[in-house]
Amino acid sequence: MAERPRDLVDDLCLRRDEAIRLGEKRARERQRPKGKLTARERIALLADPGSFLELDEFARHDGGPYGDGLVAGHITVDGRPVCVFAQDFSVFGGSLGEVSGAKVLKVMDLALRTGVPIVGINDGGGARIQEGVTSLAQYAELARRHTAASGVIPQISMILGPCAGGAVYAPALTDFTVLVDQLSHMVVTGPDVLRAATGEESTLDELGGGHTHATVSGAAHYLGADEPDAVDWVKTLLGFLPSNNRAVAPEYVDETAFEVTATDLELNRIVPDGANQAYDMTEVVTRIVDDGDLLPVHEGFAPNMICAFGRVAGRSVGVVANQPLVAAGAIDIDASEKAARFVRFCDAFEIPLLTFADVPGYLPGRDQERGGIIRRGAKLIYAYAEATVPKVTVVVRKAYGGGYAVMGSKHLGADVNLAWPTARIAVVGPEGAVQVLHRRELAALPGPERAARARELAARHHDSPYPAAERGYVDGVIEPARTRVEVTAALRALRGKRAQTPDRKHGNIPL
Missing domain, CATH: 3.90.226.10 (2-enoyl-CoA Hydratase; Chain A, domain 1)
Structure with missing residues (x-):
């Protein structure tokens, strides 16, 4: 007897679920020793339960693994639609190739077309070397999408692992970039290349660790204590923002008291x-x-x-x-x-x-x-x-x-x-005004008298x-x-x- 269509669908769904389960198991085995979550776990933290709808789940390059090292789709966060993509470091080191790049571009186009925020979760080794210029093209296309979306939809980048070389410029074009202490690294040039090119010695953390970008370079808008903390900040941020430049941010009941409290x-x-x-x-x-x-x-x-x-x-x-x-x-x-x-x-x-x-x-x-x-x-x-x-x-x-x-x-x-x-509204403060307006009088006085007279004049100078x-x-x-x-x-x-x-x-x- 021929297999019934319903049985065939059930069988395909079971195979799909088993493939995802095995893929997640391998991803956890590779990510946990580094203290990191998997791409799907990160999306699950951000999304409302059960809201993730994946795009291009079975896309692959030349018979490689399904998904090509990137998970993408749309979710809801506190009931509001958001597009998301997450690099999977357990597959090709999360590097961006022709297929994974096309997936990012597809979900970004969807976000722009539907007027919803885009959240990118970065954890990868940059352009995929073995695919040559094709992988570089994806980053250039990505930069063009970020530029087109700038000021139209909110764009948020999360750096939850390495982000190096030309890959750093896509997050730099977004509105907000979130890193995690001791986990995230963003560098144009790593320590080894820096040493070879200039002789300068530096650690990866000194060059592009989370603390460096949060306090010195300004590349990080928030430094999370861990991944859940970083995700919570992003979710809170989204609650203050409109979905796009023609929408309004979420509003709450106005309970303002008009008497002084x-x-x-x-x-x-x-x-x-x-x-x-x-x-x-x-x-x-x-x-x-x-x-x-x-x-x-x-x-x-x-x-x-x-x-x-x-x-x-x-x-x-x-x-x-x-x-x-x-x-x-x-x-x-x-x-x-x-x-x-x-x-x-x-x-x-x-x-x-x-x-x-x-x-x-x-x-x-x-x-x-x-x-x-x-x-x-x-x-x-x-x-x-x-x-x-x-x-x-x-x-x-x-x-x-x-x-x-x-x-x-x-x-x-x-x-x-x-x-x-x-x-006090003025061109300069009282002390500065006195030094300019009374400089001749003060110059003619000996040191102790000069200081006392300057204080006296400054006290009269009321801004x-x-x-x-x-x-x-x-x-x-x-x-x-x-x-x-x-x-x-x-x-x-x-x-x-x-x-x-x-x-x-x-x-x-x-x-």
Whole structure:
């Protein structure tokens, strides 16, 4: 008797399940000694249970293993559609070849076509050498897809193993890159090649370990303690973001209290009396966003600038703030580039910007000048001026010189600017002003008298927010305790904001 169609389907499904089971067993045997999860386990951590639908499961190259070392498809995360791919290091070292590359391109095209975020999980040895230029072509095609998707759908890269050579540039083109401490490595050139080419000695961790990229290079937006921690951060991040540039981020019930609360009153005591005394700006921000919930981005890199996602009245906002605990909150090259990239991301995806300023200006110094603070510091100015999303700024304390201008000032297009009575808005601080305005008088005095006279003159030099408010540069000088209420009201009023942009192909940001 001929085999019935239902029996044939059941038999094929059993064979498929057995093949996947055996493949997973081999993958676990190869990954576990390295302290790593398999590609499918990583996707399962990210996805809602049972939501993964795989694409091109049986694709292979010249009779090689099914899947060709890459797992791809679409999932849901907290009920929202997301496209995903994961390199399988247990097959060809996770290297990218013609077939596996085509799978990545296919799922990226699907993400762009359907307007959903894409999450790439990288754990591979780069281009597949034995396939020659064909494998290189896949990386170039991938770069083109990432560029086309930039500003259209959120793109997130997870580096959960090696990522070397030209393979590093695809994640670098995405919006957020997540690494895991002691597990992830991103390098253009490894230690052996570096030693042969230059004689320089370095370990892989020093060159491109997770800590290096999270604190020095800035290539990592988050450094996970382990793989589950990294995945949890990605899932939390997705909850703050819209699916695409024409969608809105998830919104929650607006339970904002419009009376000043006990938590609000704590803001009246956070900023120290001394102008040069440090305090933690996150203590201010967490008292203003919903439930004190912040998701820092690039937390270990340029810590003198805070970039984070939060919510106000149930809606996502991007927070940019100076951090007085580090370098007095001065803006240096790294801080400028970090904030500029964050501002541009928020603007691309219609996430309002909430800025908190306490800045003595751009950081002076030979290293900064020679490193390009003029060119690279201008990126933050450009980003704020270009942004058309609702922009609300609170001047908490110092706002001096170029720091005043760049940190969400009216002159760069901010919609609502508020200041605390502690705000000091001026070209320079009192000490600097005295040295310029009274330099002849001070030069004529002997040392001890000069110092005493300088202190006396500085004490008379009172900066305040009121001259700026008189000119309309500040919309209101408010009691700190009312900040949450005033910010909420401003963002609500700006929900319908429509901005005209110039008729041009694109601007030329000073890269």
